[in-house]
Amino acid sequence: MRRCPSSVLHLMRYVRLRSCARRGKNRLPLWIRETWSYIKLLVQSLCFNSLTDSDVIFDSIFEPVFWTVDYVTRWFGMVFVCLVVILTTSILVIAYVVLLPLILNTYSPPWIAWHICYGHWNLIMIAFHYYKAAKTSPGYPPMEKNDTPFVSVCKKCIMPKPARTHHCGICNRCILKMDHHCPWLNNCVGHFNHRYFFSFCLFMTLGCVYCSISGRNLFLDAYSALETNYQTPAPAYTFKDKVINKSIIYMWVLTSTVGVALGALTIWHAILISRGETSIERHINSKETERMAKWGKVYKNPFNYGKLNNWKIFFGVEKRSHWVTRVLLPSGHTPHSDGLTWSIFPIKKDLIPV
Numbered sequence: 001m002r003r004c005p006s007s008v009l010h011l012m013r014y015v016r017l018r019s020c021a022r023r024g025k026n027r028l029p030l031w032i033r034e035t036w037s038y039i040k041l042l043v044q045s046l047c048f049n050s051l052t053d054s055d056v057i058f059d060s061i062f063e064p065v066f067w068t069v070d071y072v073t074r075w076f077g078m079v080f081v082c083l084v085v086i087l088t089t090s091i092l093v094i095a096y097v098v099l100l101p102l103i104l105n106t107y108s109p110p111w112i113a114w115h116i117c118y119g120h121w122n123l124i125m126i127a128f129h130y131y132k133a134a135k136t137s138p139g140y141p142p143m144e145k146n147d148t149p150f151v152s153v154c155k156k157c158i159m160p161k162p163a164r165t166h167h168c169g170i171c172n173r174c175i176l177k178m179d180h181h182c183p184w185l186n187n188c189v190g191h192f193n194h195r196y197f198f199s200f201c202l203f204m205t206l207g208c209v210y211c212s213i214s215g216r217n218l219f220l221d222a223y224s225a226l227e228t229n230y231q232t233p234a235p236a237y238t239f240k241d242k243v244i245n246k247s248i249i250y251m252w253v254l255t256s257t258v259g260v261a262l263g264a265l266t267i268w269h270a271i272l273i274s275r276g277e278t279s280i281e282r283h284i285n286s287k288e289t290e291r292m293a294k295w296g297k298v299y300k301n302p303f304n305y306g307k308l309n310n311w312k313i314f315f316g317v318e319k320r321s322h323w324v325t326r327v328l329l330p331s332g333h334t335p336h337s338d339g340l341t342w343s344i345f346p347i348k349k350d351l352i353p354v
Helices: 006-026 030-045 054-061 063-075 077-106 109-135 194-214 216-227 239-275 279-294 307-315 322-328
Strands: 166-168 173-175 180-182 187-189
Touching (some): 054 063, 077 239, 109 194, 239 307
16 A cells, blocks of 8 residues: 655644634533523423423423412411411400490390300301311321322322322422412311311301491491591590591401402302312313313213212211201311222212211
8 A cells, every 4th residue: 555645644634633623612611502401401391292281381481480489378378377367356356345345335135145146156166267277287198108099190299199189389298189278377278177268268258247247337437437527626536536436447348358358269169169179170170171072072070979968078967967066066077088089970869868
């Protein structure tokens, strides 16, 4: 073989060095290339399989927003609880200091007995159910290995999820029959405290409506006393009279506002209970209904046992007397099931004969 002249070798070496130098100049810094690769990986992960839909993309994009809301709610939970206690206590102080003396001095004995009995019964029901809803564990699936049937695996906990179980980002745990996380309780509403939560909303609404209706005339009188423009010199009101009038106005406005807002929430949850579903399941069932309709089929909620049976199961009513002892009186009985297993499409007879 003939040897290449040295000049040709030098030329080839020169061309190779220039091309390497040019390639090195055009290459971006390492941290930019790594960031760009990570962004491309995130974009590709949004369509990694055929099951990806708009909800998955939406959740992925707004994950930082959801995380911020969960973080703030977790740390401000006790603030919301203290706010509920403070506002409720302020209404009680006004009722005992301002309204009770007026009732004793102006109403007939039957009306006095009615207001005292109903007011204290309503107060006991509110306090009992709020405490139980806030302090009762909503129920968690077992962490150890067991034979409990499950329907999926939680992507956050990496643990089996029984039916009707969902993950709470604020509590950072899976909750049995989760309805929602309530910041006013600083607790999740789940299988074991759902009844306490609904009863608290119901009796708090009744209490607000009671205060709003019974204090309407007092509110009108107090508002007229503070806002009327007198043609003649206004009556001389003492500082105590002004404080009483403003307290009555504050009580009526607060109870009326809370009564309307909480009443709407209570009605919504009553509709869900009648249908045998939670707030989360309402969203899931709506999507399933639309999906099955495209195939010409009708979706049926497997946990809907009929309106009457749904209420019996929710309140734990097993005989007629329980409508009084377990619904109209404070009761700490446990729910109908353990929250891990559920009966599917039961027969049309009453699950709990009454």
